[in-house]
Amino acid sequence: AQTVTQSQPEMSVQEAETVTLSCTYDTSESDYYLFWYKQPPSRQMILVIRQEAYKQQNATENRFSVNFQKAAKSFSLKISDSQLGDAAMYFCASASGGGADGLTFGKGTHLIIQP
Amino acid sequence: EAQVTQNPRYLITVTGKKLTVTCSQNMNHEYMSWYRQDPGLGLRQIYYSMNVEVTDKGDVPEGYKVSRKEKRNFPLILESPSPNQTSLYFCASSLSGGWFDEQYFGPGTRLTVT
Numbered sequence: 001a002q003t004v005t006q007s008q009p010e011m012s013v014q015e016a017e018t019v020t021l022s023c024t025y026d027t028s029e030s031d032y033y034l035f036w037y038k039q040p041p042s043r044q045m046i047l048v049i050r051q052e053a054y055k056q057q058n059a060t061e062n063r064f065s066v067n068f069q070k071a072a073k074s075f076s077l078k079i080s081d082s083q084l085g086d087a088a089m090y091f092c093a094s095a096s097g098g099g100a101d102g103l104t105f106g107k108g109t110h111l112i113i114q115p
Numbered sequence: 116e117a118q119v120t121q122n123p124r125y126l127i128t129v130t131g132k133k134l135t136v137t138c139s140q141n142m143n144h145e146y147m148s149w150y151r152q153d154p155g156l157g158l159r160q161i162y163y164s165m166n167v168e169v170t171d172k173g174d175v176p177e178g179y180k181v182s183r184k185e186k187r188n189f190p191l192i193l194e195s196p197s198p199n200q201t202s203l204y205f206c207a208s209s210l211s212g213g214w215f216d217e218q219y220f221g222p223g224t225r226l227t228v229t
Contacts (some may be wrong), residue, residue: 043222045158045223050217052215091158101173102148102150102160102218103158103218105158107156107157108157
Protein backbone atom coordinates (compact mmCIF):
# COMPACT_ATOMS: atom_id res chain seq x y z
CA ALA A 1 0.00 0.00 0.00
CA GLN A 2 1.10 3.50 -0.70
CA THR A 3 0.85 6.46 1.62
CA VAL A 4 1.35 10.14 0.89
CA THR A 5 1.86 12.66 3.66
CA GLN A 6 1.58 16.42 3.44
CA SER A 7 2.51 17.85 6.81
CA GLN A 8 1.57 21.47 6.10
CA PRO A 9 -2.20 22.02 6.20
CA GLU A 10 -1.71 25.67 5.26
CA MET A 11 1.07 27.85 3.91
CA SER A 12 1.22 31.58 3.27
CA VAL A 13 3.58 33.49 0.99
CA GLN A 14 3.96 37.04 -0.22
CA GLU A 15 3.26 37.67 -3.87
CA ALA A 16 6.43 37.36 -6.00
CA GLU A 17 8.19 35.31 -3.33
CA THR A 18 9.10 31.62 -3.47
CA VAL A 19 7.34 28.93 -1.48
CA THR A 20 8.00 25.22 -1.03
CA LEU A 21 5.29 22.69 -0.25
CA SER A 22 6.39 19.46 1.38
CA CYS A 23 5.37 15.91 0.57
CA THR A 24 6.67 12.54 1.69
CA TYR A 25 5.52 9.18 0.45
CA ASP A 26 5.96 5.54 1.12
CA THR A 27 5.80 2.74 -1.42
CA SER A 28 7.30 -0.69 -1.84
CA GLU A 29 7.23 -0.43 -5.62
CA SER A 30 10.43 0.03 -7.59
CA ASP A 31 8.92 2.35 -10.14
CA TYR A 32 6.23 4.90 -9.64
CA TYR A 33 5.07 8.34 -10.61
CA LEU A 34 4.60 11.32 -8.35
CA PHE A 35 2.27 14.22 -9.04
CA TRP A 36 1.29 17.62 -7.77
CA TYR A 37 -2.29 18.71 -8.42
CA LYS A 38 -3.71 22.17 -7.90
CA GLN A 39 -7.32 22.70 -6.85
CA PRO A 40 -8.42 26.34 -7.09
CA PRO A 41 -11.72 27.57 -5.65
CA SER A 42 -13.43 26.31 -8.81
CA ARG A 43 -12.66 22.79 -7.43
CA GLN A 44 -11.22 21.64 -10.74
CA MET A 45 -8.24 19.30 -10.30
CA ILE A 46 -5.35 20.57 -12.41
CA LEU A 47 -2.14 18.66 -12.95
CA VAL A 48 0.80 20.92 -12.11
CA ILE A 49 3.79 18.66 -12.51
CA ARG A 50 4.77 14.99 -12.47
CA GLN A 51 7.94 13.04 -11.89
CA GLU A 52 8.87 9.49 -12.75
CA ALA A 53 10.84 7.86 -9.98
CA TYR A 54 13.48 6.49 -12.35
CA LYS A 55 14.34 9.92 -13.64
CA GLN A 56 16.95 11.61 -11.49
CA GLN A 57 16.46 15.02 -13.02
CA ASN A 58 13.90 17.09 -11.19
CA ALA A 59 10.86 18.03 -13.26
CA THR A 60 10.21 21.68 -14.06
CA GLU A 61 7.19 23.44 -15.53
CA ASN A 62 7.70 27.17 -15.84
CA ARG A 63 7.56 28.59 -12.29
CA PHE A 64 6.91 25.17 -10.76
CA SER A 65 9.69 22.73 -9.96
CA VAL A 66 10.12 19.74 -7.72
CA ASN A 67 12.85 18.57 -5.42
CA PHE A 68 12.72 14.79 -5.68
CA GLN A 69 14.77 12.97 -3.07
CA LYS A 70 14.22 9.29 -3.79
CA ALA A 71 16.19 7.89 -0.88
CA ALA A 72 14.36 10.13 1.54
CA LYS A 73 11.03 9.53 -0.24
CA SER A 74 10.48 13.24 -0.44
CA PHE A 75 8.80 15.16 -3.25
CA SER A 76 8.48 18.88 -2.55
CA LEU A 77 6.99 21.49 -4.87
CA LYS A 78 8.66 24.86 -5.28
CA ILE A 79 6.67 27.75 -6.68
CA SER A 80 8.78 30.70 -7.77
CA ASP A 81 7.54 34.25 -8.24
CA SER A 82 4.23 33.41 -6.57
CA GLN A 83 1.16 34.95 -8.17
CA LEU A 84 -2.32 35.57 -6.83
CA GLY A 85 -3.62 32.90 -9.19
CA ASP A 86 -1.48 30.31 -7.44
CA ALA A 87 -3.76 30.46 -4.40
CA ALA A 88 -5.32 27.00 -4.14
CA MET A 89 -5.25 23.63 -2.44
CA TYR A 90 -2.28 21.59 -3.56
CA PHE A 91 -2.33 17.83 -3.45
CA CYS A 92 0.62 15.51 -3.71
CA ALA A 93 -0.19 12.10 -5.19
CA SER A 94 1.52 8.88 -6.19
CA ALA A 95 0.78 6.06 -8.62
CA SER A 96 2.62 2.80 -8.95
CA GLY A 97 2.46 -0.80 -9.97
CA GLY A 98 -0.12 -1.53 -12.61
CA GLY A 99 -1.73 1.80 -12.00
CA ALA A 100 -5.17 0.30 -11.71
CA ASP A 101 -5.37 1.47 -8.13
CA GLY A 102 -5.35 5.02 -9.37
CA LEU A 103 -3.79 7.82 -7.43
CA THR A 104 -3.05 7.91 -3.72
CA PHE A 105 -3.42 11.48 -2.49
CA GLY A 106 -2.11 13.41 0.47
CA LYS A 107 -4.48 15.49 2.55
CA GLY A 108 -3.54 18.71 0.81
CA THR A 109 -1.90 22.04 1.59
CA HIS A 110 -3.88 25.25 1.39
CA LEU A 111 -1.67 27.91 -0.17
CA ILE A 112 -2.48 31.56 0.54
CA ILE A 113 -0.88 34.31 -1.49
CA GLN A 114 -0.54 37.62 0.33
CA PRO A 115 -0.69 40.62 -2.03
CA GLU B 116 -12.63 19.77 -26.54
CA ALA B 117 -11.28 16.82 -24.59
CA GLN B 118 -13.08 16.65 -21.30
CA VAL B 119 -14.70 14.67 -18.53
CA THR B 120 -18.21 15.78 -17.69
CA GLN B 121 -20.24 15.06 -14.57
CA ASN B 122 -23.89 15.62 -13.80
CA PRO B 123 -25.31 16.98 -11.71
CA ARG B 124 -22.76 19.45 -10.35
CA TYR B 125 -24.75 19.94 -7.16
CA LEU B 126 -27.25 17.63 -5.53
CA ILE B 127 -29.12 17.75 -2.26
CA THR B 128 -31.08 14.64 -1.38
CA VAL B 129 -32.53 12.77 1.56
CA THR B 130 -31.38 9.60 3.24
CA GLY B 131 -32.37 6.47 1.36
CA LYS B 132 -33.38 8.04 -1.95
CA LYS B 133 -31.47 6.34 -4.74
CA LEU B 134 -29.39 8.59 -6.95
CA THR B 135 -27.00 8.38 -9.86
CA VAL B 136 -24.16 10.70 -10.72
CA THR B 137 -23.20 10.44 -14.37
CA CYS B 138 -19.70 10.67 -15.77
CA SER B 139 -18.76 10.80 -19.42
CA GLN B 140 -15.47 11.27 -21.26
CA ASN B 141 -14.86 11.99 -24.94
CA MET B 142 -11.21 10.93 -25.15
CA ASN B 143 -11.75 7.21 -25.80
CA HIS B 144 -10.03 6.44 -22.51
CA GLU B 145 -10.07 2.89 -21.25
CA TYR B 146 -9.63 3.69 -17.58
CA MET B 147 -12.17 5.54 -15.47
CA SER B 148 -12.50 5.98 -11.75
CA TRP B 149 -14.41 7.74 -8.99
CA TYR B 150 -12.96 9.60 -6.03
CA ARG B 151 -14.50 11.32 -3.08
CA GLN B 152 -12.93 14.34 -1.42
CA ASP B 153 -13.51 15.13 2.23
CA PRO B 154 -11.94 17.93 4.27
CA GLY B 155 -8.68 16.87 5.85
CA LEU B 156 -8.69 13.52 4.02
CA GLY B 157 -7.71 14.40 0.48
CA LEU B 158 -9.15 12.32 -2.36
CA ARG B 159 -9.87 8.65 -1.94
CA GLN B 160 -10.73 6.22 -4.71
CA ILE B 161 -14.17 4.59 -4.62
CA TYR B 162 -14.25 2.38 -7.71
CA TYR B 163 -12.38 2.08 -10.94
CA SER B 164 -12.83 0.46 -14.34
CA MET B 165 -10.09 -0.76 -16.63
CA ASN B 166 -12.48 -1.19 -19.57
CA VAL B 167 -16.06 -1.99 -20.53
CA GLU B 168 -17.65 -4.46 -18.12
CA VAL B 169 -14.51 -4.49 -15.94
CA THR B 170 -14.85 -2.74 -12.59
CA ASP B 171 -13.15 -3.09 -9.23
CA LYS B 172 -13.23 -1.63 -5.74
CA GLY B 173 -11.02 1.18 -4.62
CA ASP B 174 -10.27 2.20 -1.06
CA VAL B 175 -13.78 3.26 0.02
CA PRO B 176 -16.39 1.29 -1.99
CA GLU B 177 -18.99 0.69 0.73
CA GLY B 178 -22.38 2.14 -0.15
CA TYR B 179 -21.57 2.69 -3.84
CA LYS B 180 -22.11 0.85 -7.09
CA VAL B 181 -20.80 1.49 -10.56
CA SER B 182 -21.31 0.13 -14.04
CA ARG B 183 -19.37 0.37 -17.27
CA LYS B 184 -21.60 -0.65 -20.15
CA GLU B 185 -20.08 1.81 -22.60
CA LYS B 186 -16.52 2.98 -22.84
CA ARG B 187 -17.36 6.65 -22.45
CA ASN B 188 -19.71 6.42 -19.45
CA PHE B 189 -19.09 5.42 -15.84
CA PRO B 190 -22.03 6.28 -13.57
CA LEU B 191 -21.79 6.23 -9.79
CA ILE B 192 -24.85 4.85 -8.07
CA LEU B 193 -25.86 5.37 -4.45
CA GLU B 194 -28.74 2.97 -3.85
CA SER B 195 -29.49 4.16 -0.32
CA PRO B 196 -27.53 7.34 0.42
CA SER B 197 -26.64 8.20 3.98
CA PRO B 198 -25.37 11.46 5.51
CA ASN B 199 -21.81 10.10 5.70
CA GLN B 200 -21.79 10.08 1.91
CA THR B 201 -22.05 13.85 1.86
CA SER B 202 -18.93 14.75 -0.05
CA LEU B 203 -17.37 16.16 -3.19
CA TYR B 204 -17.13 13.52 -5.90
CA PHE B 205 -14.75 13.44 -8.84
CA CYS B 206 -14.76 11.25 -11.89
CA ALA B 207 -11.43 10.78 -13.66
CA SER B 208 -10.23 9.01 -16.78
CA SER B 209 -6.91 8.09 -18.33
CA LEU B 210 -5.81 6.44 -21.54
CA SER B 211 -4.97 2.99 -20.24
CA GLY B 212 -4.81 3.16 -16.46
CA GLY B 213 -1.07 2.86 -16.41
CA TRP B 214 0.63 4.61 -13.55
CA PHE B 215 2.38 6.85 -16.02
CA ASP B 216 -0.86 8.08 -17.59
CA GLU B 217 -2.17 11.51 -16.80
CA GLN B 218 -5.59 11.36 -15.19
CA TYR B 219 -8.17 13.87 -16.38
CA PHE B 220 -10.67 14.96 -13.78
CA GLY B 221 -14.25 16.06 -14.15
CA PRO B 222 -15.46 19.28 -12.52
CA GLY B 223 -16.78 17.58 -9.41
CA THR B 224 -20.23 16.92 -7.95
CA ARG B 225 -21.12 18.34 -4.57
CA LEU B 226 -23.52 15.89 -2.87
CA THR B 227 -25.38 16.64 0.34
CA VAL B 228 -27.43 13.90 2.00
CA THR B 229 -29.76 15.07 4.76
